[in-house]
Amino acid sequence: MEMIQVYECTQCEKKFVQRKWICPNCKNNELLQKNISGEGKVFSHTTIHVSSKEFSHLTPYSVALIELSEGLRVTGRVTDQVVIDDKVKCISYFDNTFVFEKFV
């Protein structure tokens, strides 16, 4: 399983998948990178049939919003069709793309 790198506020410890320059929660401007578990469940999903040129060779492909076990959500590609509440884990991170796979 791949870990997910997040940014954690050094003051209030709120975590963000994307970098924040100022913490929207407490206004502190120091955030540090940290790895968290890539395990979670599907919060929502869609299968994309029409996309832009850079992704059109992949269509149809599925993208899902994953709620990680630590509570925060991350958008990633999924290898199979999924439904809400399916358990998934992150299997790769490359070119700023998280890929998740179902597991039982």
Added chain:
Amino acid sequence: MNKVAVSGLGITPFGKHENTSLKTLLLDACLDALREANFPKIDAVYIGNFMSGSLSNQEILGAITVNDLGLGPIPAVKVEGACASGGIAFRQAFLMIQSGEYENVLIAGVEKMKHATTEESTRAINAAMDNDSNEKHAGLTFPGFFGMLANRYFYETGASKKHLAMVALKNREYAMNNPIAQFKKTTSLEEIMNARIITDPLGLFDCSPTTDGAVAIVLSKGEKGVIVRASAQASGSTQLQEAEDILSFPAIKESANRAYHIAGLGPEDIDVVELHDCFSMTEIIAIEELGLFKKGSGWQAVEQGLTKHGGKVPVNTSGGLLSKGHPIGATGLAQIYQIVSQLRGTSCNQVEGANIGLAQNLGGTGAYSTVHIFEGVN
């Protein structure tokens, strides 16, 4: 503070304008609006546009407008806020008249999209998302964002694809009476539900089309006719993964609450609404966020016919973005065009006795929202 009234309107047909350039669309709409306003001395120009740079390699729309309309050495500004470019441009012009800086301002929105391939226009529309993010790299498209919303909304509320289709059908039926609308062909729930899937569960009819078109409005210092009762704007999340509640658009809610507060009115006072149905799903969430219906109940309001004539408040009587068309930078002004026409009593799908109207314009995936409230004053 000055009161501000609408003194002129202009609009081109929406759809495909193969042989009419971006500039011609823009200036044709402007000329109509100026003529209706009796050619006042214009103090400034605000243009709403999103993709003339990426799809037509054309910028400086403000200066072109000033020059080719012979308006003199007045200031001009182009406003970009994705699909909310028009609403934001309108708000800037309103504020400048309200504050006393200007007396008459020309606002115009334009977009020319139909000459681009679907891949090109999809790419250009994706510029309305944060592209320096893992979300974009995952391949999430602009429609895909709203597909994700729809699947979660179904899961939490019990709504289904049929309710999305009901929104699309209502807006199509309104568009059939709007002479400038892009789609006027009759359709059915069955045809809508069985249409080609774009991003599950959204089919072709659930997604607004690409459109060529332009709209222009002249705003003036004044207290008569249709006046602007409130102008508000708010920002929201630029990424799905950062939304606290993905079935909420805080920018819509915040801009609506500010506008209601400024106008001293509430959702129950609104007689007619134009809102941002970029996707059928967006209309259901927007009627909830505008406070017209309780959160999680928008789909039931649609099912009960409460968002059309004979219901509680008619929504998108122009046909909406879904069927009137969605020339991105012009859309916010097209919504205002429809509300002003309703309050003048000259609209297609006229709402009998409409006196207070609201226009809500969304940009990006909830990144920007403007809300304007208008009143007809005799």
